[in-house]
Structure formats: C-alpha cells, structure tokens
Amino acid sequence: MNVLIINSGSSSIKFQIIEMPSETWVCSGLVERIGQQDAVLNYKTSATSLQQTESIKTHKQGLHKIVELLLHSEKGVIKSTDDIKVVGHRVVHGGNSFSNTTAITTQVKQKIKEYATLAPLHNPGNLEGILVAEEVFPSAKQVAVFDTAFHQTIPEKAKRYAIPNQLYDEQSIQLYGFHGTSHQYVSEKAIAHLGLKNSKIISIHLGNGCSMTAILNGQSTDHSLGFTPSNGLIMGTRSGDIDHGIIYHLVNTLNYTVDEVKEILTYKSGMLGLTGYNDLRDIEAEAEKGNRDCQLALQMNAYRIQKYIGAYAATLNGLDAIIFTAGIGENSSLIRKLVCRNMDYLGIELDDEKNETKSKSLREINTPVSKVKILVIPTNEELEIAKQVFQLVK
Numbered sequence: 001m002n003v004l005i006i007n008s009g010s011s012s013i014k015f016q017i018i019e020m021p022s023e024t025w026v027c028s029g030l031v032e033r034i035g036q037q038d039a040v041l042n043y044k045t046s047a048t049s050l051q052q053t054e055s056i057k058t059h060k061q062g063l064h065k066i067v068e069l070l071l072h073s074e075k076g077v078i079k080s081t082d083d084i085k086v087v088g089h090r091v092v093h094g095g096n097s098f099s100n101t102t103a104i105t106t107q108v109k110q111k112i113k114e115y116a117t118l119a120p121l122h123n124p125g126n127l128e129g130i131l132v133a134e135e136v137f138p139s140a141k142q143v144a145v146f147d148t149a150f151h152q153t154i155p156e157k158a159k160r161y162a163i164p165n166q167l168y169d170e171q172s173i174q175l176y177g178f179h180g181t182s183h184q185y186v187s188e189k190a191i192a193h194l195g196l197k198n199s200k201i202i203s204i205h206l207g208n209g210c211s212m213t214a215i216l217n218g219q220s221t222d223h224s225l226g227f228t229p230s231n232g233l234i235m236g237t238r239s240g241d242i243d244h245g246i247i248y249h250l251v252n253t254l255n256y257t258v259d260e261v262k263e264i265l266t267y268k269s270g271m272l273g274l275t276g277y278n279d280l281r282d283i284e285a286e287a288e289k290g291n292r293d294c295q296l297a298l299q300m301n302a303y304r305i306q307k308y309i310g311a312y313a314a315t316l317n318g319l320d321a322i323i324f325t326a327g328i329g330e331n332s333s334l335i336r337k338l339v340c341r342n343m344d345y346l347g348i349e350l351d352d353e354k355n356e357t358k359s360k361s362l363r364e365i366n367t368p369v370s371k372v373k374i375l376v377i378p379t380n381e382e383l384e385i386a387k388q389v390f391q392l393v394k
C-alpha cells in the first residue's frame, strides 16, 4: 500500500510516498515559498532528482504540481491518483482531543481549526493541506497524525502550570509538547535496541527546533517545549527558557510592543541572537577560529541540555539511555561531547572515538563501562507517520 505523507506548513508542502508495510521509500520532495513568484519544487525518486523554480501561488497549486510529477510518464511513480490509498497528514496541534492517529472527519477538521489559536504558525497550513488533498485524492482515506499525541501521557503534575485553575479549565493553558512523532520513533527504536522490559530514557531532539522528552516504559512523562514550541532548550532562533519578567520589562519599561517581543524571542534569539548565525555548522566553524560569542553559545546550549538531563533523570528516578537525534543531534559530535562532559555522576560516559564515527544508522557511542547508553538514532518522522497511518487503515 502506497502511503502519501504530507507535511503542509504555512508556505511549504513536504511530501513523501512510503510503501507499507515494507517501509520502502518511493519518492519525496518539497515545495517551498508558496505564494511567491520564485517558489521552489524539489522532487526525488530512485531514478530522478530535480529542482524547478516557478510561480506557485497557493497550496492547491502546489499540490497539483506535486501530483503532475507523481503521475509523469517518465519521472512519475504512480499511474493514477487512485494508486494513493491513504494520505497521512502531519498536524502540529491536536490539543487535548487527540491522543492517537485519527481518520479525518468534519469534526476532526473543525478541531484542527479551533487549535489554530494555539498553533497559529502551523495548524492553518496543516488544515489547508488536508482540504486540498481531499480534493486531489478523493478516493484516498485521509488520516491525521498529531505532534502532540505522544505527549498525552504526561501526568497533570508535569503538564499543568502553576497559574489560576480557571486558565486551565476554561482556556486549556497547559503543556502540550511537540516533536511527538520524532520522540516516539527514536524511543521505540531505542527500546527495541536495549531489549529492556522497563526503560528510563531521555530523548534529545536537536534540529531547528529543539526539545527533550522523559520517557518511562515507552510513555512520555515530561517534555521541554510547553504550551507553544518556545520553552526549554536554546534553539536556532528561539530563546527557550527565560524569566517571563523580562517580557514585562521589555514592554513596560523599554517600550517594546508585544509583537516586537514575540518577534525577538521567536526569530531573533537562540543561537542567532547569541552569535549572528543560526546554523550550528557556521557556529562550530567560527568557534574553532576563536569567535568568543560562538564558543560561549555552544557552552550555553550544552549546559541547558545538561540541566534537563539532570532534571529528567531525577523525575525518572534513574536512567538507562539518552538519545541524540535530528540534524544537530545526529551530526554534531561537538554538541554531543559538550553535553556528555562531566556527567559521570549520572553514569554517562562518552567514547570519544565512537562519537566521531559517522553513520546513518543507530549507534552506541558510550564507553563499555558507562552505566547509561548514549545512542545516536536518525529520526524519521515521515516513516513514523506512515507506520501509524498504516496501523489505522490496514
């Protein structure tokens, strides 16, 4: 069965076809800069790789372009749109309504729309992708996979904020958590690898967005992103944890508008705010050349991760493994080294040589005596979505 996975953002559509249950990759691609004259369409199969720049005004037009390629006599991978039996949609915010992958109905679409108030950057684009896919693939089942679903197991003591009850009861203000498909995918891989019946794991997802999850016996019990994807670790352009008193100071004393503060904390902070660069490769290269801001930013980044490891190890009352994943977690041996430094009290001991080994598969990079396994596991959110969708419709 061909599963088409769509990750539709505010101005982009990522797509992939995976043949299930063999988990065989068929094709993937990305339309970026939707709404602009110079939108870019990337498309890849085992036989073809292309990139074209053209005007793509709407998501609908973008998805039609994708379908043209999928059906193309030479470059295509399907004969008719009916060959797509199911479309799996990544949806960022499912609030408290969805703890599992769900077939899309009118009510589900209504809920996704309602939760746009909680994820204004993501849910509207996700919904648009669903509406367009329903038109383009009328005979396919449409299924939603929520980033927040994996975190529905987080207990109240961890997900509630200490604010007036009414804000929770009536306004649903609480920790929701994000990157759920990634944390679920890598933690399931880790559990299978460790072969443990009971397991205490911390998964560390370090990409453009960064988050950590405490996972007890396969279930999320705490998570570093919160009500929105702003909390916790230092990210590419997001500050992560800050004292909220800073916001009032910026607004009331320094006369920034609330929108300006949001812009600063979301797009101008994090590694970019500290160094002028948001790509970790540039920051590492600059630090190597002696750039003091870059050196400090790397130290701060690793220190924040260490604090969360300590906190989560305490809440889990022990630790079997930590997992590094996503662009930075999988590729930056330097961040992994800084994070694992001086963690022997917790039983985390890195093998420097193994840490430098490059590989696209799961690997252990701890020393033989390390009590805690240190795992590098490439994430694959699309495959996790395909697996969950297939489970639901098979």
Ligand code: ADP
Binding pocket: 206, 207, 208, 209, 236, 278, 279, 280, 281, 326, 327, 328, 331, 332
């Ligand atoms: P997204 O959250 O958009 O899915 P990724 O998981 O692809 O992001 O991570 C992107 C980030 O990974 C880049 O911004 C870059 O900082 C980092 N990255 C990718 N490759 C390397 C590398 N070899 N060394 C250090 N950092 C890297």
